[in-house]
Amino acid sequence: MYKLSACCSMTCGISFQPKMVLPSLRVQKQGNGHCTNVPRNVNLEKLQNNYLFPEISKRELNHLDKYPNARVISLGIGDTTEPIPQKISLSMxxxxxxxxxxxxxxxxxxxxxxxxxxxxxxxxxxxxxxxxxxxxxxxxxxxxxxxxxxxxxxxxxxxxxxxxxxxxxxxxxxxxxxxxxxxxxxxxxxxxxxxxxxxxxxxxxxxxxxxxxxxxxxxxxxxxxxxxxxxxxxxxxxxxxxxxxxxxxxxxxxxxxxxxxxxxxxxxxxxxxxxxxxxxxxxxxxxxxxxxxxxxxxxxxxxxxxxxxxxxxxxLSSEGFQAIHSVIDYYKENAKILVETFASLGLKVYGGVNAPYVWVHFPGSNSWSVFTEILEKTHIITVPGSGFGPAGAEYIRISAFGHRERIIEASRRLENLFSKREALFNFVE
Amino acid sequence: MYKLSACCSMTCGISFQPKMVLPSLRVQKQGNGHCTNVPRNVNLEKLQNNYLFPEISKRELNHLDKYPNARVISLGIGDTTEPIPQKISLSMxxxxxxxxxxxxxxxxxxxxxxxxxxxxxxxxxxxxxxxxxxxxxxxxxxxxxxxxxxxxxxxxxxxxxxxxxxxxxxxxxxxxxxxxxxxxxxxxxxxxxxxxxxxxxxxxxxxxxxxxxxxxxxxxxxxxxxxxxxxxxxxxxxxxxxxxxxxxxxxxxxxxxxxxxxxxxxxxxxxxxxxxxxxxxxxxxxxxxxxxxxxxxxxxxxxxxxxxxxxxxxxLSSEGFQAIHSVIDYYKENAKILVETFASLGLKVYGGVNAPYVWVHFPGSNSWSVFTEILEKTHIITVPGSGFGPAGAEYIRISAFGHRERIIEASRRLENLFSKREALFNFVE
Known part of the structure; x- marks a missing residue:
């Protein structure tokens, strides 16, 4: 259900709306009333934590509660914000x-x-x-x-x-x-x-x-x-x-x-x-x-x-295909701006050339701590690398989807944060 | 993939197009070339036959091959043919x-x-x-x-x-x-x-x-x-x-x-x-x-x-909801016509009052044989009851979705078939 929030980007461009509140975050009741005799699927019992993106969403919501007037920019999930190229009609x-x-x-x-x-x-x-x-x-x-x-x-x-x-x-x-x-x-x-x-x-x-x-x-x-x-x-x-x-x-x-x-x-x-x-x-x-x-x-x-x-x-029509590639070029230019921003701050940056994602290394850090500090101090949503596996523990994923002015504004905020910071790499819990 | 053919009904009203040919019906190759060492999922090995509806589709295709000029009416799957009521716009x-x-x-x-x-x-x-x-x-x-x-x-x-x-x-x-x-x-x-x-x-x-x-x-x-x-x-x-x-x-x-x-x-x-x-x-x-x-x-x-x-x-808007109910009434009227047709032929008919499906009993018959004879002699696609379980072995499911004139035409063809038939109940293989 989480990605349903993507439809928001269809109506309001970039999403300033809070993501949907998930039932799983609200329902905490256990053991009241009638229990069925159906055992829970052991496979689901094995799953650790929530799915990554709803967890991000929860944190975004909590952040909005705390800073109701903040103009949050999401570089996390990567809702595409550019309009779908024209030429949409029914066919088989x-x-x-x-x-x-x-x-x-x-x-x-x-x-x-x-x-x-x-x-x-x-x-x-x-x-x-x-x-x-x-x-x-x-x-x-x-x-x-x-x-x-x-x-x-x-x-x-x-x-x-x-x-x-x-x-x-x-x-x-x-x-x-x-x-x-x-x-x-x-x-x-x-x-x-x-x-x-x-x-x-x-x-x-x-x-x-x-x-x-x-x-x-x-x-x-x-x-x-x-x-x-x-x-x-x-x-x-x-x-x-x-x-x-x-x-x-x-x-x-x-x-x-x-x-x-x-x-x-x-x-x-x-x-x-x-x-x-x-x-x-x-x-x-x-x-x-x-x-x-x-x-x-x-x-x-x-x-x-x-x-x-x-x-x-x-x-996939020739006209549509051309229109789409100009949208892709737009996001790739966004990625380039983000890569340059992080590189100029002295951070190791990967990706962003063949992909709309930028992967930034914060050696010795805990990625959730980096995520939290960036959110707290710049109102920017990123994705902590540890959500993608243990090898992402010191990384942050930055999405290049979004309007250009938001990307530039995000870059400005990030430069501001990291240029003021005493050390770049002491994000630990 | 089968139901993708439903989109046909968006462009051409009732579907006279052959349903999509499924890869499973074409690929028969086994054991040529490189085999992976990955064993087939035993659960899938247990599955009997094709999924019911693609099987119907295959037979429809075969029928069209045989009778390329037949104006086939499908009362089988039940693609809805009436237009979606208006008032469609983006929202959350x-x-x-x-x-x-x-x-x-x-x-x-x-x-x-x-x-x-x-x-x-x-x-x-x-x-x-x-x-x-x-x-x-x-x-x-x-x-x-x-x-x-x-x-x-x-x-x-x-x-x-x-x-x-x-x-x-x-x-x-x-x-x-x-x-x-x-x-x-x-x-x-x-x-x-x-x-x-x-x-x-x-x-x-x-x-x-x-x-x-x-x-x-x-x-x-x-x-x-x-x-x-x-x-x-x-x-x-x-x-x-x-x-x-x-x-x-x-x-x-x-x-x-x-x-x-x-x-x-x-x-x-x-x-x-x-x-x-x-x-x-x-x-x-x-x-x-x-x-x-x-x-x-x-x-x-x-x-x-x-x-x-x-x-x-x-x-779900009040206007939309009203429009939809007039579409439902339309299909229910179709169902009524079909129920009356079969009843007038002396067959036991169930459903059609609270549902868009009519369930017709052919005692002692084999439902695939009934299906085949109806298709062969009237160019009407139905669904054999045995596809829904052993208890459906003597039944045929008739769908009430379709344009009114097609339903009336189908009723005419069915009356013609069954009134000419020597005995109603000798559909056996």
Whole structure:
């Protein structure tokens, strides 16, 4: 429900409204009145804390209570604020599948029947988990988008959460930091059935190079693994990093690709994405994965809203596509401003070139403390890196979505904060 | 993906277009090329056949191949064909939750925070299965909407499929036929954790009476069970049957309600629905179910399309609500025509009064044979009752959605077929 607040950005531009108050934050009653005899799903018991973004939202709300007149800027979640490019009209789902295949996968020859239109990649992550079931083993980048791990825990693939490490048992965390050019050391990575891999990465903003992705595909082939490749930010790639895993020879036999219109076309609240399952991808028995995914999609989903699909189709027309790329350029310019701001303050900054996210290092800090101080002193919402995994503990993710004047204003406030601060790196609790 | 074809009805009124060809029907390759070492999810292996509606679609396609010039009328799936009432504009998600609470649950006092806006009840059935996990036991009406059973199998609650009975092991099938006024004999029904209950029922069209629902709630309370009550067709109720399970005292402590704009407001392709999880509903430990459901929704879903939500809000304005009810009356008049047609032919007909579905009995027949003969001889798509469970084996479901002239034309064709036929009841393979 959280992202429903995205629709606010459709009506009022940037969101100054408080995010929705979640029932989970209000309901504390336990054990009063009639209890059913239905035991709670142990998988859900294992989940630690709230989902990251509602937790941010709660803190934003608390902040607004405390500072009712503050003009809060959110660089956290990244609601896209630019209007959806024009040319939206009704049309058919098959046309959208075809348009996606032709626009994004022409050179790598993906058939339209291998494209499944979804209501966003986050939803398809869960549907893929339903497809895979509880018995598979998974690996994730550390840091990474939290839905991979959380959905894995919900479906029952994970063991218990370990406070000491900040990790779930039975999940392989592949460290991706500046020390390894944000690409895991595959020589020391154990085999898993599934490898979630996001490029350009959320939160680090790093786009894996062609060489890196060749290694990844080789690794998956050698191990008989399936890569679930999240290319939601591919449109932001500036250099010659691959925009699709299917640019790598041999990938069709080992990879599924999930993607989205959300950040590509300013569709965050509109809910539209797609998943590519190549016919060549087979389970160990030789059974095609696409057959099972189609079954899941038919049973557990009923298609993206036709209105959203019509919008998606318009985005892929030549006129629409051009309009969208000017929106992407706008956000990339925002990212550049933010990168320069942090760099000028003497901080190490990553991302922002091939992605709308900027990943800022505060060595020795606790990311929630950095988050809190930035919020407290500048009224700017960021996202603490630890929400993306233990490797994000000293980082803050900054989103480049927003109106230009807000980005410039945020930069001014951040410069003001950090230039006044005695030391840059003493954010600890 | 199947229901994506519903968007066709937005542009061309009734659908004469072939439904989308599903990848599962095309891909037959097994064992060629690279196989991953990832085993197929055993839950999916258990699933029998295709999901019902794609199977219908395949047969429709085959039929169109065979009779390319036939003007096929679909009374099968029930794409709503009347235009969505006007007054569609953008607005906020919170307003929609409030409007749903006030429009449908004012008398029973459901809070807006207990309402979760979804992209349709079918999707929320799967999310509820994710919530419940593989360890719970379930009961379903027989016949019933197939997504309850299929999602149960996918999540791992079911045992193997038994060819002899047409049932999955570990699922309790509650017979609901004319012999028991379409309400299960609860005295002989074993306890399960979860009871899926749809009223007005899809496919039988029977709306449970207040007395029946009181018994159901009593049964759930006594057994510590949770009812998942599907009220997707509540707007079609003509008599004083309850439109919500929460009209029954004590239901909040034992029930979740799922519902939809699809058939209420002609939103089939727009994708909008809701689920009510009362704060009073507790797991055996006393933990509130709403907390876990909120977590699932946040992690595995990102909200319904904001455009669809704006449309939903417009439906609930006084003007919109009135417009919708005239559309419902239109479909109910269609249902009446269909009921009269079948009754005049000497067939036993159920439903059609409190629901947009008509349930026709062909004693001693095989429903797929009836389906095939009707299609072959009249070019009318229906749905064979056996797709809804073993108790539907001798029935056909007829949908009342469609333009009036098509319904009248279909009635004429059916009268023509059955009046010419030597015996009404010899549809066997």
């Amino acid at each position: 789902a098959n046309a959208l599948r075809k348009a996606i295949a032709e626009t994004f996968y022409k050179d790598v020859v993906i058939k339209d029947t291998e494209v499944f239109v979804s209501d966003g990649s986050q939803c398809d992550i869960s549907r893929l988990q339903l497809l895979l079931g509880s018995k598979v083993t998974i690996a994730v980048q550390d840091p990474s988008f939290p839905a991979y791990i959380d959905s894995s825990v919900i479906i029952g693939q994970a063991g218990d959460y370990q406070d000491k490490t900040g990790k779930y048992q039975n999940i392989e965390y592949m460290l991706c930091g500046p020390e390894n050019n944000f690409f895991p050391d595959l020589a020391t990575t154990p085999r898993t059935d599934i490898i979630f891999f996001c490029s350009p990465n959320n939160p680090t903003g790093h786009a894996a190079t062609r060489t890196q992705l060749k290694q990844l595909v080789r690794f998956a082939r050698d191990n008989g693994s399936i890569i679930i490749f999240d290319s939601a930010y591919a449109a932001y790639i500036t250099d010659d990093s691959p925009k699709s895993i299917f640019e790598i020879p041999g990938a069709k036999e080992v990879a599924i690709e999930i993607s989205s219109f959300s950040k590509f076309a300013g569709f965050t609240g509109v809910r539209l994405g797609w998943t590519v399952v190549p016919e060549e991808l087979l389970f160990s028995s030789g059974f095609p994965v696409i057959n099972d995914f189609n079954r899941i999609v038919c049973t557990c989903f009923n298609g993206a809203s036709n209105i959203a699909q019509a919008g998606g189709l318009a985005c | 998600a919170n307003a929609l939750r409030k409007a749903i609470a006030e429009t449908f649950y004012k008398d029973v006092v459901i809070k807006d925070t207990e309402v979760f806006v979804s992209d349709g009840s079918q999707c929320d059935i799967s999310r509820l299965q994710l919530l419940l996990g593989s360890k719970v036991t379930i009961a379903v009406q027989d016949p019933s909407f197939p997504a309850y059973i299929d999602s149960s199998v996918i999540i791992g609650q079911a045992g193997d499929y038994q060819d002899k009975t047409g049932k999955y092991q570990n699922i309790e099938y509650m017979l609901c036929g004319p012999e028991n006024n379409f309400f299960p004999d609860l005295a002989t029904t074993p306890r399960t954790d979860i009871i899926f209950f749809c009223s007005p029922n899809n496919p039988t069209g029977h709306a449970a009476t207040r007395t029946q629902l009181k018994q159901l709630v009593r049964f759930a309370r006594d057994n510590g069970s949770i009812i998942i009550f599907d009220s997707a067709y509540a707007a079609y109720i003509t008599d004083d049957s309850p439109k919500s399970i929460f009209e029954i005292p004590g239901a909040k402590e034992v029930a979740i309600e799922i519902s939809s704009f699809s058939k209420f407001a002609g939103f089939t392709g727009v994708r909008l629905g809701w689920t009510v999880v009362p704060e009073e509903l507790l797991f055996s430990s006393g933990f509130p179910v709403i907390n876990d459901f909120n977590r699932i929704v946040c992690t595995c879903f990102n909200g319904a399309s904001n455009i669809a939500q704006a449309g939903g809000l417009a439906c």
